[in-house]
Amino acid sequence: MTIERPSVLQPEMPATRWGDPDHATGLPDGVRDLVGLVFPLQGTPARVEVSVPASRLTDDQVAGLRAIVGADHVVLDDRLRRQRTRGKSTPDLLRQRAGDLGDAPDVVVRPAGHDEVVAVLAYAAEQRIAVVPFGGGTAVTGGLVADPAGLTGVLSLDLGRMRGLLALDPVSSTAVLEPGLRGPEAEALLAAHGLMLGHFPQSFEYATIGGFAATRSSGQSSAGYGRFDAMVVGLRVATPAGEVRLGSAPANASGPDLRELFLGSEGTLGVITEVTVRVRPLPEVKAYEGWRWESFAAGADAMRALAQSDLLPTVIRLSDENETAINLADPTGIGGEGNAGCLMIVGYEGAPAAVAAKQAAVTEALTALGGDPQGSGPGEAWAHGRFDAPYLRDSLLDVGVLVETLETATFWSNRENLYTRVKAALEESLGEGTMVLCHISHVYATGCSLYFTVAAPAGDDPLARWLPAKAAACEAIVAAGAAITHHHAVGTDHRPYLTAEIGEVGVEVLRAVKQAVDPAGILNPGVLIP
Amino acid sequence: MTIERPSVLQPEMPATRWGDPDHATGLPDGVRDLVGLVFPLQGTPARVEVSVPASRLTDDQVAGLRAIVGADHVVLDDRLRRQRTRGKSTPDLLRQRAGDLGDAPDVVVRPAGHDEVVAVLAYAAEQRIAVVPFGGGTAVTGGLVADPAGLTGVLSLDLGRMRGLLALDPVSSTAVLEPGLRGPEAEALLAAHGLMLGHFPQSFEYATIGGFAATRSSGQSSAGYGRFDAMVVGLRVATPAGEVRLGSAPANASGPDLRELFLGSEGTLGVITEVTVRVRPLPEVKAYEGWRWESFAAGADAMRALAQSDLLPTVIRLSDENETAINLADPTGIGGEGNAGCLMIVGYEGAPAAVAAKQAAVTEALTALGGDPQGSGPGEAWAHGRFDAPYLRDSLLDVGVLVETLETATFWSNRENLYTRVKAALEESLGEGTMVLCHISHVYATGCSLYFTVAAPAGDDPLARWLPAKAAACEAIVAAGAAITHHHAVGTDHRPYLTAEIGEVGVEVLRAVKQAVDPAGILNPGVLIP
16 A cells, blocks of 8 residues: 555644643633642743753764755754653653753654664664654653763654554554554544554653554553553564564464563664554444442452453543542542542443443443442543643643652552552652542553552752652552553663562563664663663 | 462373373274275384483482482483473374484473472583473474583473462462463362363363463463463563563563563573463353354454454354364264354353353354354364364374374464465375365454364375475465464474564574573573574
8 A cells, every 4th residue: 555644743742841832721710729729839930941952963973864864854953852852751841841951862863764764773873872762752751861871972763754554454454553653643544444543541642653662551441442562463673783573463472472572662672663553443432431439449349340350341440539539530620529439430432232232231240339320421521631631730830739640550459558558658758738649540350550640739849859759659669569660661760660570680681682682772771771 | 378289180191192091092983984085094003112312411410400309309210201202293293103212301300399490490501401391291393302412411391290379369360370280280279269260272181381381372262261371460480590570560561571571482581480370260151152154264254353343252263164074073073964164163151141242242243244053062062072182183193194283373364375375385295185174263353373284194104294294384384474383382393484483683682582591501402592
């Protein structure tokens, strides 16, 4: 087939905030007043505007890169280098707002396709330039911050020109996507064929296919459509040692599954240049509804029962008591009535008969387990606002409220222990006035994720307040024997904790693989691998 | 919990045949007559009885091993070394029958648990002794044949004393199993708690938990319960470089999933000493039924439709026209009536309401797709004889019929091409009188496995007839771009074809990992890694 490209591209995000500036609404007055009841409001500090540091690349290096991708696609200008500096965690935003551009890449290079990526990697290896693959720029764990020690500079490998649907196999239900496609762009290309991917993480509107694969992203419909890594059937990866093509079949016994080595490799083992994914027919019906539970434990037990009966709907998420009271799904309703207990959102998507059958079976099960149906109102409210939380974070940061999220996963029998430990660690570190909210949004037969949202007074130096709190939460996660991350990835922020999770031998294995595919150590140095 | 051990152990298999000698029935006379209509029958060649070669280990080495596991568990006797020679492929059986014991291990060592495995590996690395992990001995691709070049001998690391249920977490639905538990033993231990694993490959009665993990086994209920690798949530692995414990959560984004590196590693990267698996309630209902399709393509399209609608039953398998006519599920019915078209077996297991709902939905779908329901008779016949095929192979080998199986997997759009190529390659290589049967027994949304059974006159030297046929089939699989194995693993037989599947860089990655965890190169040398 001819390569198909999206007709509408998502806008670029500004360096200091999330999303589309035209979409940001700020805090509604009523919400601002309510927030003011809980947190001391501050004015937004003046933005510190500084220039990005001078590029460390030599003229010869710039010329060498231009020879590969063309002069237009080797970009040294301030604006683009600023936008390619770090990701969108709260620390990233705070540093950008404070004018800290110390991690700015020296150059932004935009290859047109796999072959140019291969050539850029070869040149960067020869020149000892660090390469940071850049997709949507939505990283929240420091995955875009390379350590250039011993290297000559940092190259942001912007995959934004690689936004094609390369192939579609409707019989096998697979599509080959380029890594630079953002979520809505990929879905639009597939929708033209009546198909979809069905991967809707919080970052959906800006994050890219390559990033989903490189970080093991998980979306809001993971109960029905699976994690992103479970959707991947094939990968093409450019490494300094050569190309890797994987995915001879949906599953095989041809030794270790090397797809699972490059999935989650966060740019340290190669640049993912093509992703073959399972696609599905667009759902004819979508129905989202609310259920109320007496407690977080009761709701979690119900999720567990569904997962262990292989009776999961498409979407299932459960807010704890605090999150239910605040109702992030509908911030205009903060402080409203009917926010007691714990709210669960249950969503069904698919063909009408299949949805009806699943909905009937799940409804029967949840009713038997003590759930109180709330109708479609809460479900529609959630669906309406499902990608808005990062905008709200910006607005809260503007008025002096420190807001950040973190997540983990564990087995069901450890859920309560993990929840209690992480919550206590955050509250203790941040002190009085801290609000910790939590939800479960990814469930498995054997366990679930826990996703925490933290809000606290920003104080004079919110970064100095947040970093020890994050460390305390990570230590609590490790102490509980849980995963340091369920879907945000390791990056630089979680790197100190990876050894506790995979052991010294596991780390040695990663180092050995890296040495084999990237002997010059140019690929995202300092990220992921301890 | 206290470690629980099976009260009844599966018997040992003889060196030259499959299974329990008391269970082997030989060919019923009627079947023998029918087979004689197709193939020229021969008498069973006299078994050649030779002694195993003298052990190459020194007295000091034997003493060193005895110091680790105890004198009783360092076994040099002829019988056990003979039984630990190779696996149960047709070439393995033919070599054993011909008295070829060239690959016999020099010693059989039986560790009691993880710590003894660690100590044996350290000693073997120091002494440069090849270590072949041995579970059920059911390997069919040469995974038990180590190449001792440059080493001082071959040690069969028999995991048969490690047969414990180490832990059970009923809340999370997980169990920690030792690697030496055979399928029925593991199921019996779990059944005592009302639970099951649900992994029923053809080798179920003899193969072990460790082997299932090390080879990425897939069972007859894979549509409902998943491949074995998908059941695994945690692994403990002993390597010469140290221990690896993996599985912090059902899923995570903590970098590459190293579980998927040790799954399928076939003893080359470590010895799996504990496997944490998802368990399920024992099904209250089991129903198996037959469906008839006009053609293999029509039946395959129906399987595809179910898989792509996420509407799979617990068991689904489809025989091609040849296999349907022969009806391996019921060899006493060979040549009987009603064997036109293609037979599909569909099985449902679970709670009554869930089974009824699934059965109704699948029945509606299959009917709409043109399937012809055959009632429970064919299903019950299949279920009754599901583990008997390897016994039948022995009986056919006895009368001069060469019988072997091989398998592969691909995406749906390539199914027909792969089927045609492999069948033609086998028929061309083996010549007139060859019968090639095929079934699909593992399906995914994006593709399926193809499992071929080949029967041909054995001639004077069946091994010399089979090896080029197998090579031709492998080359056809590679040419079709399919997986060299879906669930039989790579071993030594498929090793020449692995580079075609994962590429030079993929092979370099495996070598780098091996060098990191097994610098002395003692773990199953010559297996898997080209």
